[in-house]
Structure formats: structure tokens, C-alpha cells
């Protein structure tokens with residue numbers, strides 16, 4: 001039987017990051033990916049004259065070479081930074097919300113964003129400055145906790161980061177209520193909620209504040225050649241470091257020995273490969289429910305997995321348009337089109353098929369004018385379903401249903417922006433929860449891992465990361481990991497789990 | 511600023527420090543129920559996209575001078591998925607020394623697939639089709655890829671009336687569409703304009719398909735007959751059927767595409783409302799045929815074979831009997847996506863549908879790539 005130090009299951013962001021980290025430490029590593037290309041959601045596809053981005057709207061935490069964000073630094077450490085060309089986005093977003101009549105564009109940059117809030121409220125700037133100061137403390141506290149490997153000195157915490165501690169247990173809605181900002185300001189600050197997909201009553205304030213601060217202070221970017229560029233950059237790095245990636249190679253079993261320690265994997269075609277350590281880039285629901293023999297799964301792993309809530313199931317409409325963005329009258333890269341900014345209401349209505357209350361829509365040409373042929377543009381619209389409405393669809397109704405939802409989303413966008421897109425659709429592709437389930441194998445077509453819940457948010461997950469693992473030799477990283485979903489988080493989680501795996505190996509004296 | 515929510519001193523911080531303990535307790539209280547093995551959404555995804563399906567030939571029927579209809583059945587324990595009328599399946603099997611794969615449009619309807627029937631039409635042309643006609647028989651086992659391709663009616667993108675233009679075996683996707691309209695699994699109007707030399711060259715019975723929502727016009731170039739049009743598919747003829755609510759779908763030889771596109775252009779028809787099914791990438795003309803050494807990695811296996819500059823890399827692999835992943839065979843679908851370790855190659859611009867990052871990092875679709883030097887490539891395993 002062939003043998004590697006570490007086998008990584010899945011070449012999504014988390015898996016690719018993990019493999020690079022393992023290989024950088026001089027260990028041998030095999031990545032098994034069930035699809036024929038790397039990246040998981042981080043990919044692209046071609047239809048006619050258009051190459052569509054499969055997932056990424058914007059990548060936060062990159063910053064610039066002069067002022068690098070945390071993910072750029074991570075990429076430098078892994079040796080992939082030089083392989084990627086970034087395009088910096090100009091503005092943060094264009095928010096259109098029907099109920100409140102909002103229709104405005106917000107810029108990136110602490111100062112610019114703070115000033116722009118003056119158009120919403122006379123004291124807008126003041127509130128934002130105060131809010132960002134709080135965010136900054138949160139960031140610094142998190143960095144300190146990281147430096148102390150999760151064992152911060154309570155005295156230091158009390159002295160330097162009291163606000164971090166004070167808001168630490170609260171949801172977004174609870175915290176904003178305590179902060180007492182005017183509705184317009186809170187609504188604006190809530191715009192990014194759909195990037196995490198949990199409603200404000202559950203979403204952890206620390207997590208959300210940390211994310212939006214990263215967006216506003218460091219801006220966001222996209223890779224020049226879609227996120228497939230990121231995935232191939234990682235693949236290239238893995239080959240450079242002597243690692244192997246096998247495609248069309250689904251792992252169907254994680255093998256354990258008599259002591260319950262991981263000892264290898266089995267591929268769909270029956271081939272077995274030995275390894276004492278496995279890092280899974282897939283869902284714990286799949287790992288504990290399918291990949292491990294049930295005897296190898298401790299009771300507490302089942303409890304934990306049952307305790308968690310699957311996050312948003314994705315739905316995206318990809319459009320290749322035979323008119324330019326300018327001709328259509330679309331000026332912005334990033335549109336949020338909401339029924340209402342009340343995300344508890346939105347979340348509730350997104351449980352059913354039939355009312356797409358929220359969509360995040362990108363017109364890619366406004367970030368990269370060369371992304372499609374002259375006189376054309378690329379638009380993609382994403383929404384989430386917050387429950388399992390798609391699990392009872394009959395196969396004979398499926399195609400019609402997905403077109404119905406897509407048509408509704410297009411119409412809403414047209415209405416909100418006063419444009420005509422429909423007449424110029426040259427190419428269309430629609431991804432439903434079924435598509436995402438097929439693509440990455442996650443339960444119910446989830447694209448956002450486990451939802452950020454009141455008691456399952458970023459901080460508690462990070463603090464309990466060791467407690468949440470059960471099988472010696474096995475770690476799970478990526479969008480289901482302790483840092484939750486998103487490009488930066490999934491890479492980071494994979495790299496972190498690889499770091500922990502290396503420590504495990506050291507402890508075992510290998 | 512000091513963040514304060516509770517009026518009880520120290521309460522905010524106390525709540526924060528209790529988060530993990532609370533979480534631990536909640537996990538303790540959650541039942542250790544077994545996890546679901548297959549979720550509803552994942553099951554439907556698998557039903558719609560089963561990957562490879564083992565199939566057997568159930569029946570072979572000649573249907574014109576050079577065409578046969580072949581009906582496939584799923585092998586025991588397998589099932590055909592529901593699909594979109596107009597899609598193709600890729601059939602693979604070992605034929606002599608070679609391992610061959612070729613795409614064929616499905617001519618049966620989506621609902622028939624659910625009843626275990628998948629029918630294709632094969633024209634005597636090329637090595638695999640000839641193998642199917644002459645050597646394969648009832649009972650021959652094939653591997654069928656899942657129905658694929660985006661040559662189907664889309665209610666958002668397309669106008670409600672499709673004028674379908676076909677020649678030769680290019681009628682196949684439209685046969686499925688016409689059946690789908692009749693059975694109600696597709697909802698649009700279709701006017702099929704089919705060009706053939708004589709009545710003997712028509713591989714289907716137009717009368718059988720005419721009906722509500724479906725019109726069939728056959729244009730014979732070398733024969734005059736009642737009930738048939740005579741000549742070619744010209745602007746004059748097209749004008750009779752194209753209205754303001756029309757999209758055009760074409761499937762047939764490249765010469766037909768060129769001719770009909772010219773005719774449509776003269777009518778001022780919107781080019782973006784024309785879709786055409788692509789033909790396989792075949793051999794290319796070269797001034798001098800050169801043979802190169804091709805090293806192929808599949809996982810940890812290494813093969814060495816010969817490849818010539820007039821044939822695609824897929825052809826070289828197939829000839830050597832190496833099972834290579836293939837779906838569309840025309841460069842579009844990316845199923846054969848492979849890494850170039852080193853070597854020079856050529857891809858015709860019109861067949862280059864790679865992603866932009868593939869070009870940057872040197873990946874190819876072997877089905878549309880010709881070697882121009884010795885090459886070393888890493889291809890994904892064929893894993894039915």
C-alpha cells in the first residue's frame with residue numbers, strides 16, 4: 001500500500017491551504033479530489049464567449065502589497081502570493097432596499113465610508129468612527145488571543161480589551177441595540193449580513209464586526225482570472241513542493257486501526273492509501289455520517305454534529321449579456337438588492353422557494369472591463385435558501401422551478417436598477433442547491449458551512465477547537481471549520497488544521 | 511467608548527466568559543442520533559447527475575441509407591437520469607486495441623429515460639460509429655456518461671419559438687425536443703427545417719413528429735417531391751418561419767452553419783439569438799506528419815506512447831488503449847482538463863474554450879489539442 005504522511009480529502013480552499021502548509025514543513029502529502037479540477041467553490045466555467053466566476057463576489061483581507069492584509073501575508077508564507085494577480089475593487093457596494101427606499105453607493109476606506117454615512121444621518125461619521133474604533137479593539141484582541149495560542153492573560157484582556165469582552169456574548173442585533181445608533185446607520189452596517197448568511201439575532205457581533213471592519217478598512221479584491229486562478233496557483237505550488245493531487249478520486253472511507261487512530265483512506269475505485277493523518281476539507285456531517293465507520297465515531301462527535309445548523313444553501317444565476325455594462329446603465333461591481341434591511345424577516349422568507357427577498361449581484365465588468373468581449377458583460381446574482389425547500393423537489397419539476405426562481409431574481413434586479421437585462425441574455429447558467437451538492441458534496445447544497453449561531457459562533461469555535469475533534473489523526477478544515485465560511489477563512493482554517501496536524505505528528509514522534 | 515448592554519455591573523463580561531461553557535452544555539444535551547446518510551438535495555443531485563452509467567444495447571434498427579437507431583437500456587441495478595431534450599451522452603467502450611469514447615445526442619425523450627430507454631442515432635462515419643453499427647450487437651455493454659451539454663431550450667434565454675435547422679445526423683437533438691414537447695416535458699414551439707439530399711436520406715419520419723407546437727419542413731436538394739421543399743435552406747425560406755419571437759438552433763455539418771449564418775445575416779437576424787451544436791474536433795491538415803513521444807501521468811501510473819501532430823492528444827490516448835476522460839470531444843466542456851508538465855502544443859482558436867487561468871498555468875483540454883513536440887501531461891483518471 002502506498003503511504004503518505006498526510007492525506008487531504010478535497011481540494012477546496014481549505015484542502016489546498018492545508019496541503020501547502022504540510023508540504024512546506026517537508027512532509028509528504030496527497031490530495032484526493034472527487035472533481036476533475038481543484039478549488040471546490042473557488043472555480044470558474046466557460047459558456048460560449050463568457051467565463052463565469054463560480055462563487056467569489058469579493059475577497060477581503062488581501063490589502064495591497066504595501067499594506068498587506070492577513071490573507072496576503074498567509075499567501076506569501078505559503079508561497080502562492082506571486083502567482084496571483086489581484087484587481088482592487090473601487091467601491092464597497094450599491095445597496096437597494098425596497099422597504100426603506102434605500103438606493104446608495106458606499107465606498108471602501110474607513111474615512112470615506114464614515115463620511116458617506118453623513119448622507120444617511122447628520123452624525124453618521126461620528127457613529128462610524130466610534131464603531132470602527134470598537135472594531136479595531138476587537139481585531140487587536142483577536143490577534144492577541146491568536147498570539148497566545150488561545151490562552152490570553154485575563155488581566156491583559158480586562159485592561160486592554162474591555163469592550164471586546166463586554167460585547168463578546170452578543171448577537172449583532174443585541175449589540176447594535178446597546179450601541180443605540182440610528183436606524184439608517186445600523187441598516188447600512190447590516191448590509192453585509194448575507195455574506196455570513198445568519199440573521200442578526202444569531203450572528204455573533206464579534207464575528208460580523210471583525211468581517212465588515214476588514215472590508216471597509218482594507219477594501220476587497222478579486223483575482224484577475226477568476227478564482228480558478230487561486231486554485232491553480234495552489235495546485236502549482238503543491239507540485240513545486242513535491243506533493244500529489246489526484247482528481248476524479250473521491251474518498252469513500254477514512255480507515256482507522258484497532259486503537260481508533262487514522263491509518264489511511266479508501267477511494268471510490270477501492271484503492272487504499274495509508275497515512276497516519278488525514279485532513280478533511282469536507283463537512284463533518286459527511287465525515288462522521290459517511291466516511292468513518294460508525295464504530296469509529298464517538299458519541300460526542302454525533303452530539304456536536306447534530307447540535308450544529310447547516311448554513312445557507314446556494315442559488316446563483318450566471319448571465320452572459322450581449323450589451324456592455326455601460327449600455328445597460330450598470331456602474332457598480334457589487335449590488336445588494338433587498339426587500340428590507342430587516343434581516344430577521346429576510347432570513348425567514350428565504351426558507352421557502354418563491355420569494356427571493358435578498359440578492360447579492362455582481363457586474364464583473366465594472367471591476368475588470370476585460371473579463372468578457374467588448375460590447376458584452378457578465379452578471380451573476382446569488383441568493384441563499386435558509387432551509388431545505390429544495391430537498392423535496394421532483395426531478396421532473398426541477399428545471400422549470402430553477403428557471404422560475406432565476407427569472408424572478410432577474411426581474412427584481414431589473415426593477416431595482418431600472419435596467420433591461422432580459423432581452424440581451426446570450427448565455428445563462430443556474431446553480432441551485434442541487435448543483436452545489438453535486439459539486440462539493442456538502443449536505444443539502446450548503447455553501448456556507450455551519451451557520452454562525454448564538455452558541456456556535458466564531459469565538460466559541462476557536463476556543464473549543466481541540467475539544468471539537470475526536471478521532472486521533474483526523475482534522476477537519478475549510479468552510480466548516482472554526483473560522484466559518486468565506487475565502488479567507490477557509491484557507492486559514494485549512495492552514496491552521498495543517499499546523500495542528502504537524503504538532504500532532506511531532507507529539508507522536510514522527 | 512465603553513460598550514455596555516446590561517445595567518448589572520460585570521454582567522456583559524460574565525456572559526461572554528460563559529459562552530463556551532454554555533455551548534458545551536448545549537452539545538451535551540443534544541441527542542447522539544445517527545447522522546443522515548443521504549440528504550434530499552444530494553439525492554436529487556445524484557439522480558440528475560449519476561456520473562457514468564453502465565448500459566447495454568437493447569436494439570439496433572436501420573433508419574435510412576446510412577443511419578441506425580440504437581436503443582440502450584441501463585445495466586442491472588443502474589438507471590438513466592432525467593435530462594434536457596437536446597443533450598448528448600458520451601458512450602465508451604473497448605474496441606480492439608483502443609478505448610474509445612464518443613458523444614451522441616439523445617433522440618429519445620426525458621421521460622423515456624426514466625422508463626429505462628435511451629436512444630441514439632448513429633451515422634456510418636468514423637471508427638466508433640462504424641464499430642457500433644457493424645460490431646456491437648444487442649447485449650454489448652457500454653459506459654454511458656450522464657446527459658450533458660447546453661444545447662437545450664432555456665425559457666429565460668430563448669424566445670418561445672425555436673426554428674431548428676438541421677442536416678444529416680444533426681436532426682438528433684431536435685428529435686428529442688419534438689418528443690419532449692409532445693409529452694409536455696418541454697414547453698416551447700419548434701419549427702424544424704431539415705435539409706437532405708433525397709427522401710432516402712431522411713433518418714426519421716416527419717409525419718410522426720408533426721403536431722401541436724411542432725412543424726417539420728424538409729428541404730430536398732437533389733429531388734422534387736410532393737410535401738417537400740426543394741433546394742437549400744435559404745433566406746427566402748427562412749423568412750417564412752422566422753418571426754419576432756424566434757431563436758435559431760442549428761445542428762449539422764460546419765458547411766451548413768456557414769451557409770445558414772450568411773442567410774440569417776442577410777435577413778438582419780440577431781446573431782446572439784443563434785445557437786449551434788459544436789462538432790467534434792477531428793484531425794488537422796499538416797504539411798508533414800511528425801511523430802512525438804507522449805508521456806502520460808494518471809495518478810501514480812506513467813504511460814509512454816506515440817502521438818502525431820495531425821491528431822489530437824485524445825486520439826493518441828485512445829489509440830494506445832488508455833482510458834481517458836472524455837465528454838464533449840470538442841474542447842468545450844472541460845471534462846478532460848489536464849496539466850501540461852512540458853512540451854509544445856497547438857489549439858485552434860475556435861476550439862479553445864479553456865478558462866483564462868488554464869492558459870496562464872498551462873492546462874489543456876486534450877480533446878482539442880495537437881502536440882507540436884514531445885510532451886508530458888498529467889490527466890485525470892477515468893473512474894466510472
Ligand SMILES: Cc1cc2nc3c(=O)[nH]c(=O)nc-3n(C[C@H](O)[C@H](O)[C@H](O)COP(=O)(O)OP(=O)(O)OC[C@H]3O[C@@H](n4cnc5c(N)ncnc54)[C@H](O)[C@@H]3O)c2cc1C
Nearest residue numbers: 010012013014034040041055057058251478479486487490
Ligand atoms: C455562490 C457563492 C458565492 C460566494 N461568495 C463569496 C465571496 O464573495 N467571498 C467569500 O469570501 N466567500 C464566498 N463564498 C464562500 C466560499 O466560496 C466558501 O466558503 C469557500 O470556498 C469554502 O471552501 P472550503 O475549503 O470549505 O472548500 P469547498 O469549496 O467546500 O470544497 C470542498 C472540496 O472537497 C471535495 N470533496 C468533498 N468530499 C470529498 C470526498 N469524499 N473525496 C474527495 N473530495 C471531496 C469537493 O469536491 C470540493 O472540491 C461564496 C460561495 C458561493 C457558493
Ligand code: FES
Nearest residue numbers: 837838841844877
Ligand atoms: S471532453 Fe469536453 S473539453 Fe475535452
